[in-house]
Amino acid sequence: MVMIWENLTVTIGADKKKKLLDGVTGFAQPGRIMAVMGPSGCGKTTLLTSLAGTHAANVAEAGNIQIKGKRRNLYSKEVSFVGQEELFLGTLTVKETLTYSANMRLPSKMTKQEIDKVVEDTIIEMGLEDCANSKIGNWHLRGISNGEKKRLSIGLEILTQPFVLLLDEPTSGLDSASAFYVIQALSNIALKGKIVICSIHQPGCETFNIFDDLLLLSSGETVYFGEANMALKFFADAGFPCPIKRNPSDHFLMSINLDFDFINEALARCHVLIRVSQETTILMSSVADLPCGRRSSATDPNDGPVLWY
Ligand SMILES: Nc1ncnc2c1ncn2[C@@H]1O[C@H](COP(=O)(O)OP(=O)(O)OP(=O)(O)O)[C@@H](O)[C@H]1O
Known part of the structure; x- marks a missing residue:
């Protein structure tokens, strides 16, 4: 029941020489949210x-x-992507926007009552009750806030209940409290048995702590892939302990920015950065049997880093 990406390049x-991603491998499980x-520019x-x-x-x-064990189908409704661009009709309200989209995208055999219920549930799920009847707004009409717009974008994508929700920087331009609220809402969606993966720039500590899993990239390559709460130990073991009072996500980015070759070498010495290999392939094929949801190991402080490949 997992999503797997293997040796993604x-x-x-024309010569395919410039690599934006270089053999990236990983997987995501239902019930968990990955940052x-x-x-x-890392990819x-x-x-x-x-x-x-x-x-x-x-x-x-x-x-x-x-x-789910099958090659991803490009036209599958199982995957939804929320990009950074928000394209709304500013003169419509939040509820009108969701209703319009629901009528266009939900199966035509659904009744008006069923569609209205989906819209109401989405409004509640995304915490949009207070602004449901507010106009979205545009350049000359003051409307809902940026955080509400982000939550509306996500709401539009979850109308069809996709199994995998991918989001590109859903918190960009938001203050830390609004960012926390958006990621919390996404975590709640994951808890309903969905896979949620989103890119994020330097989240605050509270927001970072919501994430179950973390994929750290640098120059198109994986630096860390594993449980988010094990990343600090991973960096410390590799010789990059996080100074007291520094935000962990700031620390990871600062360490990566030091010198990728240097950190890559240090991490490889610790036998923790393991590139795609025969063993990985075997491991990757066995992750399909992993149970869904948050694992108990994430809460056991005595556990070492859980490295998934
Ligand atoms: N279609 C494309 N054509 C040419 N170059 C591209 C294309 N897409 C991405 N790139 C380049 O690939 C690199 C990775 O881009 P990408 O947008 O994935 O980075 P990112 O990590 O999301 O960056 P940011 O955090 O700034 O949004 C960048 O150098 C970018 O310029």
Whole structure:
């Protein structure tokens, strides 16, 4: 019941020499929310659009993406992608926008009452009750807040109940409290048995703590992939302890930015950065049997880093 991406390589150019992603491997489980982090330009959006099957026409993709044991189908309704762009009709209210989209996208055999129920549930799930009847707004009409717009974008995608929800920086431009609220809402969606993966830039401590899993990228390569709460130990073991009072996510990015070759070498010495290998392939094929949901090991402080490949 997992989503797997194996040896994912994305290149541009006729000669396919420039690699935007270089053999990235990982998996995501239902019931868990994963953060994709890394410096600007490291390939976060590229990874998410590849997983969603919506990458630009000028890039070439190689590798294997599977959902529930089957190769990802580009036209599958199981995967939804929420990009950074928000395109709304400013003169419609939040509820009108959701109702319009629900009528267009939900099965035509559904009755008006059933569609209204889906819209109401989505409004509650995304905490949009207070602004349900407010106009979204545009350049000359003051409307809902940026945080509410982000939650509306997510609401539009969860109308169809996708199994996998991919989001590109759902908290960009939000203050820390609004960002926390958005990620909390996404975590609640994951808890309903969905896979949620989102890129995020330097979340605050409280927001970071919501994430179950973390994928850290640098220059299109994996630096860390595992449980989010084990990343600090991972970096400390590799010789990059997080100073007291520094935000962990700041620390990861600062360490990566030091010198990728240096950190890569240090991490490899610790036998924790393991590149795609024969063993990985075997391990990857066995993750399909993992149970869904948050694992008890995440709460056991005596456990070492759980490295999934
Ligand atoms: N279609 C494309 N054509 C050419 N170059 C591209 C294309 N898509 C991405 N890139 C380049 O690939 C690299 C990774 O881009 P990507 O948008 O995935 O990074 P990111 O980690 O999401 O960055 P940011 O945090 O700044 O949004 C960048 O150098 C970008 O310029």
